[in-house]
């Protein structure tokens with residue numbers, strides 16, 4: 001009798017986590033999708049990679065001030081350059097990087113501000129961060145894109161306010 005009860009408790013000890021884990025994962029999925037609004041990019045950011053230099057906003061590359069203290073940095077990736085390779089903004093700016101690739105898959109990794117994205121031909125990547133301190137913040141391609149992949153880099157120069 002006693003042995004049977006012990007076996008039953010062992011069984012229960014394994015059954016409970018095996019139910020709780022998938023239920024917990026499902027709950028986490030629902031919370032991130034509906035409460036935190038974290039989801040895959042939709043169709044809104046599509047672009048024809050063959051016509052990227054004629055299509056807004058990539059027909060005007062570089063930094064544009066969209067509101068006081070807010071900037072949009074339009075960057076085009078191609079083997080093996082970022083255009084433009086240098087972004088200049090004043091300190092305290094909020095910068096939205098709008099970027100895509102005109103040829104193969106590239107990466108956009110800017111360790112300051114936790115920017116880590118893929119640049120996929122045909123898809124527009126948008127990612128926002130803020131630069132509080134003046135200085136130089138390098139960014140680089142971190143998706144292998146060919147023979148000169150390791151040279152593909154650029155930088156954000158944050159200038160002190162006068």
Ligand code: CUA
Nearest residue numbers: 106141145149
């Ligand atoms: Cu572009 Cu690696």
